[in-house]
Amino acid sequence: MTKKAPVPKKSEVSAAGYDARLAPINARLGQDEKIQFYRDMVRIRRFEERCLRSYQQGKIGGFLHLYIGQESVAVGCCSVMGDNDHIITAYRDHGHALGVGMGMNELMAENFGKYTGCSKGKGGSMHYFDPSRHYWGGHGIVGGQVPLGTGLAYGLKYKGIQGACLTFMGDGAVNQGAVHESYNLAALWDLPVVFIIENNGYSMGTSQERSSAGDSLAGRGAAYGMNWAIVENGHDVYEVRDKVSRALKLAHDESKPSVLEIRTYRYRGHSVADPDSTYRDKKEIEEYKRTKDPIMVYENALLAEGVLNADIIKTIDESARAEAETSAQFAEQSPYPTIEDIKKDVYWEIDNPQDKKSVGSLFFD
């Protein structure tokens, strides 16, 4: 099979004169949808704040990677997913989970390690899953989910389903070999995958300039003949929607992969265990909050559009806080998994004894 390498192409959308609000996918939005995006962003933030409090209270253990500051990315991306689209991400996964419609209760309970959690308390904050919503995790190893997302796209194409897989990674993941191998496979076989680099500027405590060679993270896609683009204003949910939907269309219509780098920012440390005092200036955080906070920016835009008003904002905020509070109570009151549960969900066969075909021992304790 010979394959002519396509000419690498950066997004044609130029910065000058570009108004994401007027892009077709946004121009046709109704008032309710616009408010829904706003509500989803607020819900993510209030959920994350409640998670932080639960962590500080000792209710949540392990690692907790908060999404505060990045809300426009998950909401924008999930809002343009079609019925046959799928999503997979790394360990900063709360925003995407809420974005696809998972409930706060099952997520908070998972953080608490409770049986009512989305993964029965077996995964934790980094390992949320809901395949019924095409949400495939929640993965703890940097870049390790990227081959899986590529495989989900492969599976869709193999089955003749016109869908795509949004495959998220952080800016630190771009230096993992598995990511480059996935790029090659996706480009080589025209897989319907959109690789999305959520570039919040820091791979843990190491800035992009100290970790990644070259000018652009997404631009590395050009080496594989993939289309690529930078979403400069990742804090703008409209721009995220516009550019991600274009990449999705390319995947749907032509089964072509692409790489998007969405510039964003996180307000908290890498995880809440990170004191966040060694690698960046607090002024940098304050400046971003003052000028680019995604909720503030969108709120102002919707106020200007006459879609939001103070009453709606207040109602949405109170409702999100209450929902988050309720989820913490739900998690608190939920039972832990039992000792017996430790060895369930290891092997399909053990959990489905009526269909068990193998014999012999699978456990050795």
Added chain:
Amino acid sequence: MPVITYREALRHAMDEELTRDPNVVIMGEEVGQFHGAYKVTEGLLAKHGPKRIVDTPISEAGFIGMGIGAAMLGLRPVMELMFFSFYSVAFDQIFNNAANIRYMSGGLINCPIVIRGPANGGTNVGATHSHTPESIAAYHPGIKVVVPSTPYDAKGLLKSAIRDNDPVMFMENTILYGDVGEVPDTDYLVPLGSAKVMREGSDISIIGHGRAIQMALRSAELLKHKHNINAEVVDLRSIRPLDEETVLASVRKTNRVLLVEEAKPFCSVSAMLACIIQEKAFDYLDAPIRRVTSVDAPAIYSAPLEKEQLPTPQKIFDAALAVLK
């Protein structure tokens, strides 16, 4: 009954399963146009076409991970590692993703993938290409590990592995690829987790898997011929699940145990078996358990020395006599 090679038996298993289930797809380096580095997949591309038989780049972490993702969506990828040794390049994908995905999702996601290829030494290719990672794979809950030693089992076990809903590491052996045996051309399965008594005996149980079993059978003939010793030879066939009952029944019958395998001795399958036997059949043992494994060093290149590094029928013969002394 047709007599075919171990290699052909594997091919027949894949061919039948490709025909039976449209979700089965064969992927790996050189599996298609090149007919397989060891010709296991020869002819499958011509019969099943490029959608089902996929040549991958040399990119194990990428394509194994991709196969795992596809399996999560319901495909049944059968991934060939040209040498099983290359599993280490895809280690994170296999042991963090395939092994854990069901668990970490609370049982919401299955991963019906088979990763197969030759895992053996003795072919003069040096340490990087001679790994025998049965115990490393079997260490991970969520993973199943299968090691056929005969053409009959190669077909029956591979068909079971492909139909299995859990990830299966299927370890073959290049030296056995040319071995011939009777293999039905019908659709039969050998269930995972069933050991097989390859030779009945009453004086000592020689227990192991893979090519070491073929050596053990030769040693058993020598023991009979030279010392009138009746050795029982038990082929595990499957490491996880493990047929403890067949192993323990043999131990209770002969009261003496020699464990054999091609892998290194530390934390190996035989080490685990020795533990199980002393826990569950200590009172039946008339002598300490002995083992014949590879000499505990990276696989040496030098051909005459490599033969000595690995188990041999002579070493198994000598060790059996030591157990019986």
